[in-house]
Amino acid sequence: MRDNKNFKPFTYKVDIKNEEISNPDNHIIRKLSSMKGQYMDEKAYEEMIKKEDCILYEVYEKFAPEVEGELLQGMSIVHPGKVGNEYFMTKGHFHQILDTAEFYYCVKGHGYMMMENPEGDWAAEELLPNTVLYVPGRWAHRSINIKSDEDLVTIFAYPANAGHDYATIETKGFRKLVIEENGKPEIIDNPKWK
């Protein structure tokens, strides 16, 4: 993307209150329509989208050269809501270069990171303000907002050559889902997992 040798240090402000970073290089907006087939309750999904193709999450990105040794960074914002009884969440992805990690620092909200690796392990770690989450290489990861009235906001950094593999999760899903049961989050098996 840019010549590594001429790439200069930079800073940006993290505005936790307004949930934005200064001078983002890109702003991704993901709506309900981009998550077709990902939610357990397909009927609830179809009924919701008929009313409004609402925004599920947003990502502000800062760029760096997409080469080994550099890091891409930004802010992720998952809005509150549910499809049926399943919380709003990100698409979730493996990295194209599977053995690349990701660093998350939660600055607002309450949620989970759902993770799994090709070896068959899964893990769900809680996200709360001032928590660092480390996703090692090989682990697919998806942010899930379990609050009903607040965004889940994280700052992230990952190897700039990692790339994104969304297709594997779109096809297989995650082994586990986080749903609301009696007003509380519960981790259940994904009945549609292949």
Added chain:
Amino acid sequence: MRDNKNFKPFTYKVDIKNEEISNPDNHIIRKLSSMKGQYMDEKAYEEMIKKEDCILYEVYEKFAPEVEGELLQGMSIVHPGKVGNEYFMTKGHFHQILDTAEFYYCVKGHGYMMMENPEGDWAAEELLPNTVLYVPGRWAHRSINIKSDEDLVTIFAYPANAGHDYATIETKGFRKLVIEENGKPEIIDNPKWK
């Protein structure tokens, strides 16, 4: 260090008030005696160290496999103080694998990151709470605390295979120094720079 395939996701709390992280894997303490020759005012340095070999900065580390694709992380704390009119600072280093970046998130205090690359460029970026600083590959970096009564606290992440080259800075120094002049930070040429 650890088998990548069996390395699991983890979280840790960042305690901004008490300036520590939960369950650190390592705690580095750097005293004045480890900075011999690094400060401009050698007489002030010798007089200070005769009184007390005080702590200049501390680092809490979290480990990950030291291989390409993983990230090492932790918290850095630079205490307030001066040697002569030069602020307390970290040793500063290049990465052994020169083309590796570093991500910093400032959570407390006020300072500068002094940086330079082998091509002859230098940069000084201000660190304030909720500022992200991105140090691209090739840039040596040193944290400097410009407050008289507060620690400078940052969270960092960098490629786990980067390694540290302290020797180049110990021998050459940084091109620029940050000193206090009339109660304010000033960036000046380093008279000892080789």
